[in-house]
Amino acid sequence: MASTFRAFDHRKYVPVEPVPLTQRQWPTRTLTHAPIWTSVDLRDGNQALLEPMSVEQKKRLWALLVKVGLKEIEVGFPAASQHDYDFVRWLIEQDQIPEDVHIQVLVQAREHLIERTFAALEGVKRAIVHVYNSTSTVQRERVFEQDREGIIAIAEQGARWVQEYAARYPDTQWTFQYSPESFTSTELDFSVAICEAVMAVWQPTPDKPCILNLPATVEVGPVNHFADQIEYFITHLKNRDSAIISLHTHNDRGGAAAAAELGLLAGADRVEGTLLGNGERTGNMDIVTLAMNLYSQGIDPQLDLSNPDEIVQVCTECTGLPVHPRHPWIGELVYTAFSGSHQDAIRKCLQKQRDDEAWQVAYLPIDPKDLGRDYQAVIRVNSQSGKGGMAFLLERDFGISLPRWMTLELAPHVQKASEQVSGELSSQAIRDILLETFMCAAPVTLKGYRLDRDDAECLSVTLRHGQESVTLQGQGNGAISAFMDAWQQYTGQRVNVVDYGEHALGEGSDAVAIAFVQLNVDGTRISGMAEDGDTVSASLKALLSALNRAGAGQTLTGAVTKEMLQA
Template identity: 45%
Template sequence: MPRRYAMPPTVDLPDRTWPARTIGAAPRWLSTDLRDGNQSLVTPMSPDRKLAMFHLLVEMGFTEIEVGFPVASQDDHDFLRMLIEEDLIPDDVRISVLVQARDELIRQTVESLAGARMATVHLYNATSPQFRRMVFGLSRSECKDLAVQGTRLFMKYADRTLADCDLGFQYSPEMFADTELDFSLEVCEAVMDVWQPGPGRPITLNFPTTVERNTPNVFADQIEWLDRNLSRREHVCLSVHPHNDRGTGVASAEMAVLAGAQRIEGCLFGNGERAGNVCLVTLALNLLTHGVDPGLDLTDLNRIRRTVEWCNEMPVHPRHPYGGDMVFTAFSGSHQDAIKKGFDVRARALAQGADPERLRWDIPYLPLDPHDVGRTYESVVRINSQSGKGGVAYVLSSRQGLELPRDLRIEFAGTVQAAADERGCEIEPEEVGRLFFDEYASPRFVTVPVAFRKPVPTTLHVQGDAFAVGASRADALGDLEDHLASWGMQVHEVHRIGVSAADSRRNDVVVYAELLIGQRRVWGMGADDDLDGAARAAVRAAITRALQLGAPRSDPMPWSCKRAG
């Protein structure tokens, strides 16, 4: 089977410079959602959906929007006329329309723009050997003449109809990525000879990977070769239109920018024919994560995605970069633990006065702060049978404001994993909280224990701003130790638990009591307005659990208990 396919040609460019460059500024963006995206839908957008998409693109900051192919359908023509006649196009937005290099189609397209303040006509014809030979039966010379004649016709009709319009011109050698480089250059130069770009009269030359067939580095070589060889380069906007047939549309676009491209055409969330156009959301947020302002407003990405899904009547995949439901979610225990620790480090820095707008985002597994695109931290960590102590701790910290000691995190993670295994599904954050409180904080039916054989070694882990461990013990701590001693508890250690950002919503003191009964460690949790009340509640909860779990046979329970009620 491999013998039926051939490696596409590469570019002889041994002194290429694009691999050593970085992207320091955003390119110009053109959204083709209303044209290329719309024509690929099973059910093309209705007028109200088209208008919703147009308004969304304007709100996001797009100033170049391809609104349709007015001679391809009456719907596209009517939508264009509605935008113009109802004055729905902002003054800073340039609309664009597509047309083939054919006389009657060019005339009708130009006429459809009557009354527009600022517009671009995008002329194209296919130039690849495959299309010249199989589809049109044209020689190279005849193919070039189509582009040249189309440009002349556009200029003729525009002079008659669009004298008051700030009119731009764009030409695409369709199937560029499959066209001989020298021929692409020859056709573009012939088009420019007619258009005569110069000061105040630019031209956009657009080079599409109409069907992506080669690796992104080859496309970058093609663009750098053109960047070097196009004449009148200062008056040319070098644009690219990558498709995603090989799954590398984003890489092709980024490498093309490194190679000299100044403008990118694509769709939100990669809609388009076959495997789609390049995703402008991904490209823009890739720039943001490198500290480059993309020039698009993506601060409410959920709303953007919902609008796109409604307009296209097609869902965005949950794993789609940045916009998918699950892209900020970790199930793996090791990932969750790293994320939890990263947030802890950030919380400490903020608590010490770091400016949140200047503090570098540096969280494992999260290249982008979800808050920057309007997402919350609620779904960053989700719990299933693959989750570990870090994920469980993160959920309790973010939802309940609880900072568990490490050994308790490990123990409770086992409880959560057992519940997830038993249910065979994800454990919701609220259920994690219920599991914890049911296991470690209730029911509290134990009152004062009696008949101790020996003191029970006890460690208290205290979480709360109202308590600090120092060289000299506070009176409250001494009173607490005396009180617990009357219960047969011997306090060996008191630890201060680190405080996370989530703790700011807890005004109480939380104590985790760790009792050593023989060889068994038993935990309980308590919360109260003061240290004494929280510690006693935690010890009661631990004793309750010890009774429920049963003492080891070699070390019978050293006390009897009275039950409340």
């Protein structure tokens, strides 16, 4: 059927061709260890910024990359930018490169650029020189106007220049890396052929391998297609054991992290990316996302991501790019549940989760504490939330464990308040609503009581109503039943206790008691609550709160008037 929008015509695009793999292996494999990580924040990430980083910003981001634990860091394109050149010289001259860290630099396969690149690296102890040229069909035919042989000749010459200039600096431990740029848009047999031609120049060995970096310079197909491309390349490459297979995925289709993960299943050893996915167009592969993907499967990512707030802060301040609150794993709202059913499930799972068992909490694939987050952000309440969320916040922040019936009665009040503010309610706001609704201390208040325990509980309770005081007496099997007996004798009102609960707020001898009661007052259920340092006082005040909400003042006034008339 023709497209509804004439300018939106899918027929001008051609799908990727299937990779000729009849017995692909990657779908049945399982990852068991982390790859070699390589950060390109300071080069690929930097070139994608509207305003590239200053040397000082690069220094700060460099410190973060080292702190996180990255051992290979692409630090720039020193032949293309004075800023990059100066930064590389600062790293070397100020001895800023740890012994276990390799810096990497990028350069095109052009002699004058290669010469300046090695000049920038003079004195470095170890470095990766990353040379590349474009190989895709469209680049060959429309940009360089070269056939396959001409493009291979460019790669071979670049490889020779890299080898020759490296020989001028014998005190440095060199690693050579080659990228057939736009690998995903290059015929697979040609990708293999050009990489083998480069290897023939460098003569790598299993003890001293080169790096073959296979970039999805533009993501042009599904992630499974990329995995097929990687498996095809690896299974058709001669001297596979003399090459480290590296991936450099982009996010044009939103699949950079997934493509890298599947590419590792297909046999790759190494991945290049940026900490939070910054890069050309829609960005590079997000190292934090892929590392946390592995971590959530019980694989040590070999990176320290325990302080995501620092990562976000440094990356944001150095790049000027914000981090989305729903960014995978470390976004501000990632471990926040507004949905009522989600909140209830999280609360129940957290209550049952033991320290000595595997993590099993609904809606939380990892423990937020592993990323330096606490549970304060896990459950938050807005107009979409339910009863479980507010109950969780009250218990977590104030130690108030609401009975189920009190939670059900509170919910509509919280819902109404959240709709009025058109946003999130804090735990303090929810507590205020709870107290304002159910802690009704007027007009009838407790002045004092005396409880005698013989065969039954004998209660003498003095109530104040305005300027008047009245003393009631009753009996029962506890203070609550004795009070209800006294109230009914005095007022004649039909009141029954439907449910009751109490617990301590805190621990120790000075802990305050909180009591909850639900009454049936003349056929209507109504609840009340109270706090007091004395457990019996808390119970009696909770009863009065409920009765006050039911119009206890009028009831008591009517009882007094009736008594006076009878007298």
